[in-house]
Amino acid sequence: MGYSFHRDLTVRRTAPSGNPISGAGRLLVCFLMITLLYSFPAPAAPTYSSDTDLASIEDKGGLLNDYEERSLLEQAAELAKKTGMEFRVVTTDDADGKSTSEYAEDYFESLSESFKGGCYLLDLDNRMYYVATYGDLQYYLTDERIDRMVDNAGSYARSGDWRGTLSSMLRDTMSYINAGIQEHTVIYDEDTGTYTYYEPPKGITPLEGAMSGGVGLIGFLTVFFSTRRRYEMKVPEKNDYSAKDNVHLMLRVNQDRLIDRRVHRRIIPRDTGGGGGGHGGGSHISTTHHSSGGHSAGGGGGHF
Numbered sequence: 587m588g589y590s591f592h593r594d595l596t597v598r599r600t601a602p603s604g605n606p607i608s609g610a611g612r613l614l615v616c617f618l619m620i621t622l623l624y625s626f627p628a629p630a631a632p633t634y635s636s637d638t639d640l641a642s643i644e645d646k647g648g649l650l651n652d653y654e655e656r657s658l659l660e661q662a663a664e665l666a667k668k669t670g671m672e673f674r675v676v677t678t679d680d681a682d683g684k685s686t687s688e689y690a691e692d693y694f695e696s697l698s699e700s701f702k703g704g705c706y707l708l709d710l711d712n713r714m715y716y717v718a719t720y721g722d723l724q725y726y727l728t729d730e731r732i733d734r735m736v737d738n739a740g741s742y743a744r745s746g747d748w749r750g751t752l753s754s755m756l757r758d759t760m761s762y763i764n765a766g767i768q769e770h771t772v773i774y775d776e777d778t779g780t781y782t783y784y785e786p787p788k789g790i791t792p793l794e795g796a797m798s799g800g801v802g803l804i805g806f807l808t809v810f811f812s813t814r815r816r817y818e819m820k821v822p823e824k825n826d827y828s829a830k831d832n833v834h835l836m837l838r839v840n841q842d843r844l845i846d847r848r849v850h851r852r853i854i855p856r857d858t859g860g861g862g863g864g865h866g867g868g869s870h871i872s873t874t875h876h877s878s879g880g881h882s883a884g885g886g887g888g889h890f
Contacts, residue, residue, distance in 0.1 A: 631644070632644040632674070632676075632697065633655065633659065635659055635660075635662065635663035635666070637663050637667065638663055638666050638667055640663075640666035640667075640670070640671065640672045640673065640703070641659060641662035641663040641665070641666040641672075641673050641674075642659070642662070642674050642675070642697065643655050643658055643659045643662065643674075643675040643676070644674075644675070644676045644677075645676075645677050646676060646677055646678040646679070646680075647677035647678045647679040647708065647710050648677075648679070649677045649679075649708065649710070649748040650677065650748060650749060654748075654749040657749065657753070658675050658749060658752055658753060658756065659675070661753060661756040661757065661760070662674070662675055662706075662756060664760065665756065665759060665760055665763070666703075668760070668763065669703075669722075669723075669763060670702075671700070671702045671703035671704075671721065671722065671723055672694075672697070672698050672699075672700060672702060672703030672704075672720075673703050673704055673706070673756075673759075674693065674694050674697055674698075674703070674704070674705045674706070675705075675706045675752055675756075676690075676693050676705065676706070676707050676708075677707070677708040677709075677710070677748065677752075678707070678708075678709055678710065678711060679710040679711055680711050681709055681711040681712055685712065686707060686709045686712045686714040686716045686887055687716060687718065687883075687885065687887070688877075688878065689707060689709060690705045690707040690709075690716050690717075690718040690885065691705070691718050691877040691878065691879070691881075691883045692877075692878060692879070693705055693707070694718055694720065695877065695879045695881060698720070700721065701720045701721055701881050702720055702721030702722055702723065703719075703720055703721065703723055704717055704718060704719050704720065704723050704727070704759065704885075705717070705718040706752050706755050706756060707887075708743075708748055708751060708752055713889055713890055714887050714888065714889050714890070715736075715739055715743050715751050715752070715755070715887050715888060715890065716885060716886070716887030717732065717735065717755055717759075717885050717886065717887065718883055718884070718885040719732075719872070719874075719883065719884040719885045720881065720882070720883060720884075723759075724773055724872045724874060724882070724884045725767045725771050725773070725784050725872065726759075726762050726763050726766075726767055727759065727762060727872065727884070727885075728768065728771060728870045728871060728872045729871050729872060729873050729886070730870060730871075731758075731762050732884075732885065732886040733886065734758070735754070735755050735758040735759070735886075736886055736887060736888040737888075738754050738755075738758055739751045739752075739754040739755050739758075739888065740888050740890065742754055743888065743890035744890045751890075767784055767786070768870045769870075770784075770869045770870060771783075771784040771869070771870045771871075771872065772784070772869050772870065772871055772872070773871075773872045773874055773882075773884075774871050774872065774873050774874065775874050775875070775876075775882065776873055776874070776875050777875050777876050872884050
């Protein structure tokens with residue numbers, strides 16, 4: 587008797603637990619993620635000059651085209667390279683409930699490390715254009731000079747030429763920096779009532795240098811030939827030279843002592859608000875105050 591054996595093999599494939607995502611579904615998910623990503627644009631950031639980080643521009647108000655931004659940034663960079671100070675240019679159509687001066691100061695201080703330089707703001711929210719000054723720039727841009735800057739830029743602002751407005755203020759700043767700090771310039775802190783007087787660096791004029799050099803040369807030649815003549819000797823005869831009789835040594839001790847010192851100080855009286863007068867005869871005033879960040883800030887602006 588013969589026996590035969592048979593085995594049935596059945597192979598079953600099962601899908602993973604859960605609902606599988608088709609190819610179309612994956613594409614839909616990717617599309618939704620990209621849409622959400624571009625629905626929330628990245629925060630605006632200033633554009634810095636390729637030459638120096640001390641100059642930047644940020645068109646928050648969307649008032650400038652690319653060419654106008656580049657042009658203004660070049661002006662700011664020239665100022666930064668010439669002075670070593672920071673120059674920030676910004677526009678806005680939303681001042682966050684701040685005054686124009688507060689917005690300009692807060693913006694500058696958010697970017698600054700040295701707190702020397704200026705912020706040039708065009709504020710459509712408050713309808714103002716403004717320059718905020720810090721550090722050494724306050725000596726260059728006095729109240730009087732800023733008033734002239736504001737007057738010069740006003741015609742551009744009133745006609746809606748936003749680039750022209752900012753460019754005019756930057757151009758005037760360069761002009762005043764080239765002209766230099768005026769004599770008797772004073773920084774007046776209106777919060778404390780104190781004055782800081784500008785002290786120019788010590789130096790000599792070319793004429794003074796030439797005169798000093800000439801006097802020094804004459805003195806040198808006088809001593810040189812006098813000493814040379816004194817040490818000229820005739821050849822002594824044999825056994826006729828006596829070191830004791832012919833060698834002389836004279837030493838002198840010179841000591842300089844400070845006898846007196848005189849320092850002259852002049853007090854400039856504070857303006858009491860009366861007619862005329864001002865802060866002091868012949869002085870150029872730069873009025874400052876303490877910003878919300880605690881720094882000394884000056885500046886000024888105009889409405890349009």
